[in-house]
Amino acid sequence: MSDEQLIELYKERTKNSAELFKKSIPMLVGGIGGSAPSYDPYPLYVKRANGSKIWDVDGNEYIDFNLCWGVLLVGHRHPLIVSGLVDQIEHGTMFGLPHEESIEVANALGERFPIEKVRFVNSGSESTLYAIRLARSYTGKDKIIKIEGSYHGVMDSLHISKRPRLGEAGPYQRPSRIPYGKGITPGTVEDTLIAPFNNADIIKSLLEEHVGEVAAVIVEPVMMNAGVIPAEKEYLKELRELANEYNILLIFDEVKTGPKIAYGGATEYFGVEPDLIALAKAIGGGLPLGACGGKAEIIDVIDEEGLFGTFSANPLSIRASKITLTKILTRDVYSKLDKLGNNLLKGYADIIKDHRLEAIVQGINSCGGILFTKTPVRDYRAWTTVDKVRTHRYWISMANEGIIPMAYGADEEWLVSVQHTEEDIENHLEAFKKVAPNI
Numbered sequence: 001m002s003d004e005q006l007i008e009l010y011k012e013r014t015k016n017s018a019e020l021f022k023k024s025i026p027m028l029v030g031g032i033g034g035s036a037p038s039y040d041p042y043p044l045y046v047k048r049a050n051g052s053k054i055w056d057v058d059g060n061e062y063i064d065f066n067l068c069w070g071v072l073l074v075g076h077r078h079p080l081i082v083s084g085l086v087d088q089i090e091h092g093t094m095f096g097l098p099h100e101e102s103i104e105v106a107n108a109l110g111e112r113f114p115i116e117k118v119r120f121v122n123s124g125s126e127s128t129l130y131a132i133r134l135a136r137s138y139t140g141k142d143k144i145i146k147i148e149g150s151y152h153g154v155m156d157s158l159h160i161s162k163r164p165r166l167g168e169a170g171p172y173q174r175p176s177r178i179p180y181g182k183g184i185t186p187g188t189v190e191d192t193l194i195a196p197f198n199n200a201d202i203i204k205s206l207l208e209e210h211v212g213e214v215a216a217v218i219v220e221p222v223m224m225n226a227g228v229i230p231a232e233k234e235y236l237k238e239l240r241e242l243a244n245e246y247n248i249l250l251i252f253d254e255v256k257t258g259p260k261i262a263y264g265g266a267t268e269y270f271g272v273e274p275d276l277i278a279l280a281k282a283i284g285g286g287l288p289l290g291a292c293g294g295k296a297e298i299i300d301v302i303d304e305e306g307l308f309g310t311f312s313a314n315p316l317s318i319r320a321s322k323i324t325l326t327k328i329l330t331r332d333v334y335s336k337l338d339k340l341g342n343n344l345l346k347g348y349a350d351i352i353k354d355h356r357l358e359a360i361v362q363g364i365n366s367c368g369g370i371l372f373t374k375t376p377v378r379d380y381r382a383w384t385t386v387d388k389v390r391t392h393r394y395w396i397s398m399a400n401e402g403i404i405p406m407a408y409g410a411d412e413e414w415l416v417s418v419q420h421t422e423e424d425i426e427n428h429l430e431a432f433k434k435v436a437p438n439i
């Protein structure tokens with residue numbers, strides 16, 4: 001099928017989405033509310049969701065492997081969360097005074113992650129913002145080291161070298177600092193040093209070059225905004241050692257890895273302890289919740305910095321999180337989740353091989369993604385070789401088959417939820433098998 005035919009089929013199936021997109025344009029920037037991406041010809045507008053599925057405004061059913069960028073590890077409308085939220089609404093949605101369940105959620109996070117104390121926020125961006133502010137305040141130093149191509153939310157200091165074009169990215173050993181957009185001041189850019197992923201030697205050399213100036217290195221233990229790029233064997237351990245040696249903080253951005261790649265996230269999976277952890281997405285069970293946690297003496301600096309938020313630890317998000325962490329994502333569900341996720345990864349690898357597709361699949365347990373490139377991707381620069389046109393063709397083809405295969409975009413990935421079944425995985429793989437020869 002030609003690209004034109006694929007798009008025609010998409011349009012034929014989604015006329016009401018087209019109408020809504022047209023209506024959105026005058027008032028909503030890019031035709032979207034601020035979360036979902038826009039893409040050609042227009043995004044799907046969703047009517048409702050349940051379990052592993054969503055339905056668009058034209059009544060088409062999709063098995064959903066985007067799951068809101070990995071927020072919904074619990075799946076859509078998990079019955080325990082629905083009844084818990086209804087009950088919480090009956091008791092009140094905002095108190096403006098502390099309530100008991102936030103203690104329970106803090107303890108549940110402390111049980112999974114190596115954190116002595118936590119401060120709740122509402123999003124991943126806030127949680128990384130808190131981590132950076134705390135690191136600077138605690139160490140008394142200004143500079144941070146960030147990984148090239150990684151995304152940690154929209155804070156100025158971290159919105160640098162998120163998607164640099166290779167022509168302007170500078171040498172591999174010393175990547176340039178490229179602000180995303182024009183609203184970031186030169187001083188902020190100056191204070192963010194950039195290093196490639198999976199290379200601790202370059203971080204060491206940056207620390208040598210800036211002795212006494214660096215507060216922290218912030219890293220996603222698995223880069224998940226360039227497909228899925230796991231940390232190589234010793235990388236995180238080496239970062240831990242460097243942080244100790246140079247007296248800087250190690251911050252793990254676990255917003256995406258969170259309680260997904262393992263019960264205790266990446267810290268448990270890789271066996272390396274950071275000083276601070278930024279959490280969000282899946283910990284909220286579908287409601288907005290973030291948390292910045294770590295060593296008590298560092299987190300306690302929050303009071304000096306005056307960091308608060310009106311909606312932080314709001315009772316609805318806390319209730320959803322409590323149910324998520326204590327009733328749904330119990331240790332025993334991970335074996336089922338990991339099995340389904342690994343079946344999907346293996347199924348993709350087999351189909352890619354059978355059809356001799358120029359593509360690879362990378363992932364860990366329930367998180368994974370296809371990358372239309374030849375060789376394994378270990379950092380951002382390797383990821384830039386991914387063919388965006390073929391990725392778009394893949395995504396539209398799969399949507400036409402009733403599968404949202406992953407979040408839209410070559411930098412994204414899929415997630416399997418606790419409500420997905422073996423049949424969902426088989427249907428996903430069947431659809432991929434069908435469309436593969438055309439990609």
Ligand SMILES: Cc1ncc(COP(=O)(O)O)c(C=O)c1O
Pocket residue numbers: 069122123124125126128151152153154220224225253254255256280281
């Ligand atoms: C690794 C990582 N950190 C932080 C963020 C920011 O989170 P939020 O969109 O909740 O602000 C994201 C968002 O996708 C992310 O992927």
